[in-house]
Amino acid sequence: MKIELNNEETLNILHALRxxxxxxxxxxxxxxxxxxxxxxxxxxxxxxxxNTILKQTKEEFPMLNYIK
Known part of the structure; x- marks a missing residue:
């Protein structure tokens, strides 16, 4: 499934999951x-x-390469 998110939305989801x-x-x-x-x-x-969301979005949002 492909979900279109911007930088802020992606970071919010990752923060909530963490x-x-x-x-x-x-x-x-x-x-x-x-x-x-x-x-x-x-x-x-x-x-x-x-980890799945992070891996899929790292290519699209290079700033996420600094998140582990």
Missing amino acids: SEFMSVKLYFEENQNEQERIGVTTPEEIRDTY
């Missing part, structure tokens, strides 16, 4: 019970989405 990743990672560390995790996006899924 913030969500940190929150979910902490939640998973604090809640080891599988029942409490049902329906919650895993940190790995968020990380993979973040």
